[in-house]
Amino acid sequence: MTDTGNKPVSIALTNCSKTFPDGTRALEPLDLAIHAGETVVFLGPSGCGKTTTLRIIAGLEEPDAGGKVLFDGVDVTHLPIEQRNVGMVFQSYALFPNMTVAGNIGYGLKIRKVPDAQIKARVSEMLAMMQITRLADRRIDQLSGGQRQRVALARAIAVRPRALLLDEPLTALDAKLRDTLRLEIDSLLRSLGITAIYVTHDQAEAMALGDRIVVMEHGRVAQIGKPREIYQRPATRFVAEFIGTMNRLTGSVSNGTFTCKAGGIAWPEAPSSATEILFRPEDIRVVESGEATGLKGTVAAAFFLGDRTRLFVDVGEAQPLVIESTARRDFSHGDRVGLAIDPRGLLVL
Amino acid sequence: MKRRGLFYLQLGFTLLVCAFLVVPVFLSIMAGLTVNYFVGIESGLTLRWVMEVWNGYRDTIFLSIGLSLACLAVTLVIGVPAAYVLAKRQTALTRALEEMLVLPVAVPGLATALALIVTYGSLSGFRTSWAFILVGHVLFTLPFMVRSVLAVLSAIDLKTLEEGAASLGAGFWPRFRDIVLPNCRQGILAGSLMVVTLSMGEFNMTWLLHTPFTKTLPVGLADAYASLRLEIGSAYTLVFFLMIMPLLLALQAFAKPRPAKFVAEDAE
Numbered sequence: 001m002t003d004t005g006n007k008p009v010s011i012a013l014t015n016c017s018k019t020f021p022d023g024t025r026a027l028e029p030l031d032l033a034i035h036a037g038e039t040v041v042f043l044g045p046s047g048c049g050k051t052t053t054l055r056i057i058a059g060l061e062e063p064d065a066g067g068k069v070l071f072d073g074v075d076v077t078h079l080p081i082e083q084r085n086v087g088m089v090f091q092s093y094a095l096f097p098n099m100t101v102a103g104n105i106g107y108g109l110k111i112r113k114v115p116d117a118q119i120k121a122r123v124s125e126m127l128a129m130m131q132i133t134r135l136a137d138r139r140i141d142q143l144s145g146g147q148r149q150r151v152a153l154a155r156a157i158a159v160r161p162r163a164l165l166l167d168e169p170l171t172a173l174d175a176k177l178r179d180t181l182r183l184e185i186d187s188l189l190r191s192l193g194i195t196a197i198y199v200t201h202d203q204a205e206a207m208a209l210g211d212r213i214v215v216m217e218h219g220r221v222a223q224i225g226k227p228r229e230i231y232q233r234p235a236t237r238f239v240a241e242f243i244g245t246m247n248r249l250t251g252s253v254s255n256g257t258f259t260c261k262a263g264g265i266a267w268p269e270a271p272s273s274a275t276e277i278l279f280r281p282e283d284i285r286v287v288e289s290g291e292a293t294g295l296k297g298t299v300a301a302a303f304f305l306g307d308r309t310r311l312f313v314d315v316g317e318a319q320p321l322v323i324e325s326t327a328r329r330d331f332s333h334g335d336r337v338g339l340a341i342d343p344r345g346l347l348v349l
Numbered sequence: 350m351k352r353r354g355l356f357y358l359q360l361g362f363t364l365l366v367c368a369f370l371v372v373p374v375f376l377s378i379m380a381g382l383t384v385n386y387f388v389g390i391e392s393g394l395t396l397r398w399v400m401e402v403w404n405g406y407r408d409t410i411f412l413s414i415g416l417s418l419a420c421l422a423v424t425l426v427i428g429v430p431a432a433y434v435l436a437k438r439q440t441a442l443t444r445a446l447e448e449m450l451v452l453p454v455a456v457p458g459l460a461t462a463l464a465l466i467v468t469y470g471s472l473s474g475f476r477t478s479w480a481f482i483l484v485g486h487v488l489f490t491l492p493f494m495v496r497s498v499l500a501v502l503s504a505i506d507l508k509t510l511e512e513g514a515a516s517l518g519a520g521f522w523p524r525f526r527d528i529v530l531p532n533c534r535q536g537i538l539a540g541s542l543m544v545v546t547l548s549m550g551e552f553n554m555t556w557l558l559h560t561p562f563t564k565t566l567p568v569g570l571a572d573a574y575a576s577l578r579l580e581i582g583s584a585y586t587l588v589f590f591l592m593i594m595p596l597l598l599a600l601q602a603f604a605k606p607r608p609a610k611f612v613a614e615d616a617e
Contacts, residue, residue: 060512082515092506094513098531107527108517159517 008037008195009162016067026052039196041210049219087156091168102136108159126154163195261316263295283345293338302331381584398584409569417548428494436502453488458553485554494540501536542600
């Protein structure tokens with residue numbers, strides 16, 4: 001069994017802000033509802049308040065006066081972390097160097113005065129689940145980064161917490177291992193059905209793991225939504241540019257056409273006030289020769305990636321457009337190409 | 350040849366160390382075991398002087414042991430929590446405190462002792478008890494305990510370790526017992542040996558603080574050298590050596606750094 005033993009908890013923050021003693025405002029007043037059993041990812045650049053929010057939920061920080069943290073509707077604002085029954089995975093893992101792997105995993109149960117036999121059983125179960133049974137008697141300084149990560153996860157889950165909080169758990173690992181462990185964490189969270197909050201600055205991690213993503217900027221929530229919504233309908237320029245690649249054209253609208261330096265785009269629903277449009281690389285393509293087109297540009301760089309070619313096309317803007325082309329065609333620097341944009345992918349922010 | 354030059358330099362240095370460190374110690378010990386030092390080793394070897402030291406100064410030995418253990422107890426009770434607080438709260442105040450703790454080491458022991466006598470000398474019950482010396486020794490040895498524990502605590506990410514333990518349900522005392530203390534064990538051990546050794550050999554301060562009834566081992570040694578036969582003084586040195594050497598060796602063993610282990614990522 002990999003159940004957590006406890007019903008997943010719903011978490012609500014109301015009016016939670018955080019000002020540090022030196023006067024720094026880490027978090028503007030925030031309201032947030034996290035459903036029981038869902039995985040929410042806090043995403044943003046460093047200093048955006050995502051870790052502070054996690055620490056307020058964990059009970060490692062208290063919000064400024066007036067803020068409230070509710071677990072299943074019960075006010076836990078002033079309850080310290082040790083009484084909240086949350087599992088936490090730290091960026092540095094925070095494994096105890098004075099204990100073995102098994103000792104680390106069993107510590108939470110020992111504190112809860114669980115009988116030794118039950119601790120042993122639960123620890124073996126955790127070791128098996130994380131596929132680290134052979135490491136049970138190792139000391140922490142005898143483990144690699146990926147192994148430490150697994151021990152930290154096992155330790156947090158062993159106590160059957162009401163919620164699992166993960167603070168940049170993969171940041172300290174190299175790229176290849178990160179991909180493997182991301183997959184493992186994803187299936188772990190799905191199988192546990194636990195309420196999980198995952199903090200990261202890596203948008204790919206956020207997209208892969210989150211049921212919902214909370215994008216944060218300067219201590220504020222920029223947008224909350226499903227990964228697809230965040231990607232396709234970003235609420236602000238910040239969100240649009242932080243997640244994925246965004247192309248930009250400047251110009252003006254008249255008679256259902258957006259006109260820029262490189263030409264015109266037919267866009268019947270164009271808001272008349274638009275002076276700048278944004279779109280994703282997958283919403284623009286290079287047209288076949290002979291096809292009618294309103295936009296033209298010059299290839300500034302082309303990178304053949306095997307399954308596709310990444311093109312940087314100069315259209316007279318400050319930044320070249322990024323285009324992913326799957327055409328079986330050899331692009332080279334200086335080629336004049338016609339471009340077509342799917343108006344459904346156009347955004348005005 | 351260059352290497353030859355270096356070799357002779359090293360040999361010269363080694364011989365110098367021997368001449369001033371090893372030989373005097375050896376001769377001193379021999380003097381304590383010789384029947385008549387002025388006649389020389391031909392006069393024969395004896396344990397008579399050692400026995401005389403034992404009979405005449407037994408009390409100073411016991412007082413020194415008791416004093417150093419009491420000193421250890423006090424520095425543990427004050428020093429370990431102090432180091433913990435200093436490690437956890439890095440503010441201007443704690444930094445100032447940390448500096449002030451070291452003052453008794455920088456200020457001559459005689460000055461500290463004089464200040465104690467000027468301030469508390471009139472409390473006759475206190476002045477004549479061994480507790481008066483204990484205060485001096487604690488002042489002198491406390492920074493060594495604090496520094497040694499603090500060095501270990503600063504090297505680990507104490508804050509996150511404690512947060513990790515708290516997230517698993519451990520309150521302050523279980524955290525302190527299960528995480529903080531075991532992880533600064535090396536520092537506590539090294540600090541303890543340092544404190545006992547220093548307290549055992551402290552002379553400057555103790556010489557002013559002691560009374561005829563509260564003589565410690567080093568004070569007794571000075572006394573023996575000043576007023577008795579050279580052989581007895583030397584035998585005294587021998588006794589002192591026998592007591593302090595095991596401590597120094599243990600100190601050396603604990604101070605040895607643990608080799609760092611390199612662990613490669615598993616290909617899984």
